[in-house]
Amino acid sequence: MKHPIFISEVSSNHACDLNRCYEFIDTSARIGCDVVKFQLFKVDKLFAPEILNKSESHRKRKEWELPESFIPEIANRCRKAGISFSCTPFYLEAVDILNPYVEFFKIASYELLWNDLLKACALTGKPVVLSTGMANMKEIANAVSVLRKSGCSDLTLLHCVSGYPTPPEQANLSVIDTLRREFNCAVGWSDHTVEEGVIARAVHKYDAEMIEFHLDLDTEGAEFAAGHCWLPDGAEKLIRNVRVSLKADGNGIKEPAAAELSDRDWRADPDDGLRPLKVVRGGWEIKD
Numbered sequence: 503m504k505h506p507i508f509i510s511e512v513s514s515n516h517a518c519d520l521n522r523c524y525e526f527i528d529t530s531a532r533i534g535c536d537v538v539k540f541q542l543f544k545v546d547k548l549f550a551p552e553i554l555n556k557s558e559s560h561r562k563r564k565e566w567e568l569p570e571s572f573i574p575e576i577a578n579r580c581r582k583a584g585i586s587f588s589c590t591p592f593y594l595e596a597v598d599i600l601n602p603y604v605e606f607f608k609i610a611s612y613e614l615l616w617n618d619l620l621k622a623c624a625l626t627g628k629p630v631v632l633s634t635g636m637a638n639m640k641e642i643a644n645a646v647s648v649l650r651k652s653g654c655s656d657l658t659l660l661h662c663v664s665g666y667p668t669p670p671e672q673a674n675l676s677v678i679d680t681l682r683r684e685f686n687c688a689v690g691w692s693d694h695t696v697e698e699g700v701i702a703r704a705v706h707k708y709d710a711e712m713i714e715f716h717l718d719l720d721t722e723g724a725e726f727a728a729g730h731c732w733l734p735d736g737a738e739k740l741i742r743n744v745r746v747s748l749k750a751d752g753n754g755i756k757e758p759a760a761a762e763l764s765d766r767d768w769r770a771d772p773d774d775g776l777r778p779l780k781v782v783r784g785g786w787e788i789k790d
Contacts, residue, residue, distance in 0.1 A: 506705055511715065523575075529734050547592070587603060587605060594618060606630065607623040607626065607628055620652065634661060658688040660689070660690045661675070673695060690710045690711050
């Protein structure tokens with residue numbers, strides 16, 4: 503199996519600091535990610551006025567916004583770092599802003615019901631990745647239909663549980679197979695468990711083709727305290743372990759491996775049960 507595409511999700515951990523964005527990009531590339539993903543939203547286009555008028559905590563999320571002016575700079579840094587750039591648009595104008603720069607569009611679970619956004623992303627002709635947290639099959643089927651009818655020919659569905667964090671026993675990874683069978687497209691897992699075992703299971707048991715996980719650099723990000731973000735050392739270990747394990751399957755033929763060929767003659771001889779084989783003993787010498 504080809505190793506899955508690993509996406510580090512910066513979300514709102516960038517602190518509106520371009521240099522911190524650069525650090526996320528460079529770190530994501532260093533630890534082995536294929537893609538680094540940001541989010542482009544404006545609070546007054548994300549929440550209804552009725553909510554913002556009543557909730558100071560929702561209004562304060564304006565501090566989490568990624569400035570639109572950062573997008574070209576982030577894309578350029580990604581090119582230099584050798585990592586792909588993607589971003590989630592949360593308002594319609596964001597699609598046009600991102601289109602010249604992103605490798606693909608990622609649509610968040612919370613926006614799965616918004617047909618206009620689905621259409622706008624699909625009409626760009628770029629690949630679309632759609633998270634399916636909180637959705638049922640009817641809702642996912644509608645979203646897939648809207649995307650495909652609007653021109654999306656390269657679609658990946660990510661099974662996702664929008665709990666922050668998600669208890670591993672609620673991951674329900676077998677849904678990955680369900681989505682693949684029902685919609686005949688690439689499938690993967692968007693992780694909120696921060697459990698290596700869950701991601702390994704998604705890859706090895708269910709052939710997840712894409713793995714997305716939230717990343718923070720130093721526990722100082724706005725979303726780290728919620729408990730769904732990986733730190734660089736753990737994420738690097740995760741990626742390395744998955745990729746190493748995928749090389750271990752082999753061809754299924756039982757025969758001596760290259761690593762053990764030199765020891766074959768040091769097995770017990772069938773005549774006397776002593777090591778090495780008799781054919782080796784007479785001519786054997788200690789080598790300095």
